[in-house]
Amino acid sequence: MRFVDEFRDAELGRALAEEIHATVEPERHYKIMEVCGGHTHAIYKYGVDDLLPSNVEFVHGPGCPVCVIPMGRVDDGIALAHEPGVIFTCFGDMLRVPGSTETLLDAKAQGADVRIVYSPLDALRIAKENPDREIVFFAIGFETTAPSTALTLRRAKAEGARNFSVICSHVTIVPPLRALLESPEVRLDGFIGPGHVATVIGARPFQFIPEQYGKPLAISGFEPLDVLQSVLMVLRQLVEARAEVENQYARVVPWEGNPRALEIMDEVFTLRDRFEWRGLGFISESALRLSDDYAEWDAEERFAVPDVRVADPKACQCGEVLRGVIKPWECKVFGTACTPERPIGTCMVSSEGACAAYYNYGRFAREREVL
Amino acid sequence: MCLAIPGQIVEVVDEVNRLATVEVAGVRRTVNIALLDVGETGAAPGDWVLIHVGFALSKVDEDEARATLRLLEQMGADYEQELEELKASVIE
Ligand code: SF4
Numbered sequence: 001m002r003f004v005d006e007f008r009d010a011e012l013g014r015a016l017a018e019e020i021h022a023t024v025e026p027e028r029h030y031k032i033m034e035v036c037g038g039h040t041h042a043i044y045k046y047g048v049d050d051l052l053p054s055n056v057e058f059v060h061g062p063g064c065p066v067c068v069i070p071m072g073r074v075d076d077g078i079a080l081a082h083e084p085g086v087i088f089t090c091f092g093d094m095l096r097v098p099g100s101t102e103t104l105l106d107a108k109a110q111g112a113d114v115r116i117v118y119s120p121l122d123a124l125r126i127a128k129e130n131p132d133r134e135i136v137f138f139a140i141g142f143e144t145t146a147p148s149t150a151l152t153l154r155r156a157k158a159e160g161a162r163n164f165s166v167i168c169s170h171v172t173i174v175p176p177l178r179a180l181l182e183s184p185e186v187r188l189d190g191f192i193g194p195g196h197v198a199t200v201i202g203a204r205p206f207q208f209i210p211e212q213y214g215k216p217l218a219i220s221g222f223e224p225l226d227v228l229q230s231v232l233m234v235l236r237q238l239v240e241a242r243a244e245v246e247n248q249y250a251r252v253v254p255w256e257g258n259p260r261a262l263e264i265m266d267e268v269f270t271l272r273d274r275f276e277w278r279g280l281g282f283i284s285e286s287a288l289r290l291s292d293d294y295a296e297w298d299a300e301e302r303f304a305v306p307d308v309r310v311a312d313p314k315a316c317q318c319g320e321v322l323r324g325v326i327k328p329w330e331c332k333v334f335g336t337a338c339t340p341e342r343p344i345g346t347c348m349v350s351s352e353g354a355c356a357a358y359y360n361y362g363r364f365a366r367e368r369e370v371l
Numbered sequence: 372m373c374l375a376i377p378g379q380i381v382e383v384v385d386e387v388n389r390l391a392t393v394e395v396a397g398v399r400r401t402v403n404i405a406l407l408d409v410g411e412t413g414a415a416p417g418d419w420v421l422i423h424v425g426f427a428l429s430k431v432d433e434d435e436a437r438a439t440l441r442l443l444e445q446m447g448a449d450y451e452q453e454l455e456e457l458k459a460s461v462i463e
Contacts, residue, residue, distance in 0.1 A: 008438050038373055045446065065373070091372035091424070092456055118460035119425025121403060125463055141372065141424075148426040151405055155388060196375055199421075199429045223442055252421070252429050261406050351449040352373045 007046070007224050016228040017051040023235050030056045031187065032234055033324060035177065036194035037064030037352025038222050044361040046224035052231065059186060059324035062176045062280065063194050065141045066093045066350035067322060070276045071310040073169055074099040077138045079306050080167060080299060081112040087130060089123040090138035092116045093350050096343060100310045120152035120166075127156070127164035136299045139166045144196040146170040146288060147261035150268035153290070153297055165299040168289050170269065173197050174205055175286035176277060181213045186324045190234035192227065193219035195249040202257025203247050210243035221249040268294055276309060278346060279319025318345035321354050328355040328363075335359055374453045375421040375428055376443060377436035380404065382416050389413070390462060395422060396440070396454055401462040402427055425462055 007013040024030065034040055040060050043049055049058055062068055078099045081088035088104070095105045095116065108114040113133075117123045120137050127135035139149040149166060156164045173194060180186065193206050198219045209217050216237035220230035230248045237243060247253055268291060275287030290298040299305070312319060315338075317331040328334050328347065338344040340356050347353035351360070378395035389405035391414065404427045407414040414420055419436035420427035431439070443450045 008441070041446075041449075042442075092452065093372050116456060116459075118456040119402075119462060121425050121462040122460050125461060144375075144428070145372070145424055147406055148403075148424045151403060151426065196373075196423070196428065223438060251435060252431060258406060258409060258429070260409050264406075350373070 009225060013051070013225055013228060016225065016232055020051075020056070020228070020232050020235060021053050023232065023239055024053050024056060025239060026055065028055060030189050030235065030238065031059050032056065032190050032192060032231060033059045033061045033180075033188050034192040034220075034227070035061035035063040035173065036192075036197070037067065037350065037354070038196070039192055039194070039220060039227055040064075040354050040357045041352055042222055042224055042227055044357045044363060048224050048227050051228065056231070056235070059188060060321065060354040061191075061324065062180070062277070062322050063142065063173065063197070064347070064350055064352040064354075065145065065171065066097060067318065067346040067353045068171060068176070068277045068279070069097065069140060069169060069346065070278045071098070071100055071312060072276065072306075072308050074104075075310060076305045076307060077167060078102060078104055078107050080136050080303055081107045081114050083134070083303055086134045086136055087113045087115060087126060088136050088138070089115050089117045089126060091140065094138055094140065097346055097349050098343065120149050121155075124152050124156055124161060124164055127161050131163060133163060134302075135164050136303075137164070137166045138169065140169045142171055142173050142194070142197050143200045143265070146265055146269065147200060147258075150264045153268050153294055154264065156297055157294065162296070165297050165302050166290065167299040167305070168269070170288040171275065171277070172286055172288065173201070174208070175283045176280055177209065179280055179283050180323065181209070181215070183323070188215065188324070189238055190215050191217040192230050192234065193217045193245070195219055195221050195226075195253060198249065198253045198257070200258050200261045203245050203253060203255050204257070206245050210245060214243045216243045216246070218246045218248045219253055221252065267291070278312065279322035313344060316345040318347045318355075321345075321347050328358040331355070372424055372453075374443065374450065375423040375439075376453065376457065377419055377431060377439045378402070378422050379436070380414055380416050380418045380420060380427075391427075393420065393422065393427070395457060398458055400457060400460055403462065425460060
């Protein structure tokens, strides 16, 4: 068993793998979606899939925040970066995401003042240091990241930082999952739930998956042992014809989530009527914008944002990857025209993206290593 | 930006804004601990926390923190980059 020696507890890893082999029914095929890009990364880095029986398949979900940002939204960010007097701040992952004509990195090369920040609080500090400039922060991420933006905005408001604004592109995890479950395109059997998002929203919001769609879900930690254990939890439910939310990551994830984080998000954000997701199209009430109390800090209010819908490049099959319809290596440009150095699509940009995970860990084809 | 890195709280430096010095992978940085102000007690010096984009997201025990750190170290380039960005962070 390749890699298993690197697990925190190799014995436990082997035992879990053996138990998974003993649990599955050989005539059935199991498709399990790991929602979060962090899990995709762990699965390929540690060869977790190599430990599974061949009739258990991972389908990669839409839980990579960089990957799901549509091209038109990237263009909006780039347009703001080119506004005179603006210092445009974003996480490092966004720099190389292709917009329709350029990336933020290209914009920077042409003289736009684009700066990488580790935290939205760094962006706010830059605003204080540059009172004569306009500082815009490109806020992306699921519910894991949204509370950080919210607390930063609350502080900006308290301190009257009027040269600071946010282009809010935060998204929420439940609507895309529902969209995937409603779509006839992919039949999923169960889910590995996103551990970090669940520290904020809790396990409860995932209950609609077993209750309304009859599919099991296990909220999972990020170690390979966690993922293996979560897979076993989901498979056991399937074999026993049960469907519920189980919390493998209970040592960190409270069932009700983090009330502080939920309260501050509720104060600062409100649901957008709809938002475009790369590959999934428009999904209603799936993203956040600033609430009216915070309109003054909303970059979309302060500047003219193009807000143009842009179709993905023809060669790009990120949509199908994000919907779990194809595996990354099935995209025609995977590893040739599209590489992490020169990405065509978002799934190759972020290390959490499925294409980058496949590429970085040498998964160029279907064949699994024989155990 | 998707990573959550474990660190240990050294001291609370700004009560109003809930900022604390945290030791992360051998460096000391300031992070916001307001999200942990749940119930009677918030985070305190000595606590291990998972840090995401400059905010402590959850408390973890020391074993969990060390295991997570080991896992991150094995990630190589992505973790290195995240650490570089963290080192450049000056939250005040
Ligand atoms: S290989 Fe590139 S273009 Fe194809 S799906 Fe992946 S990221 Fe998109």
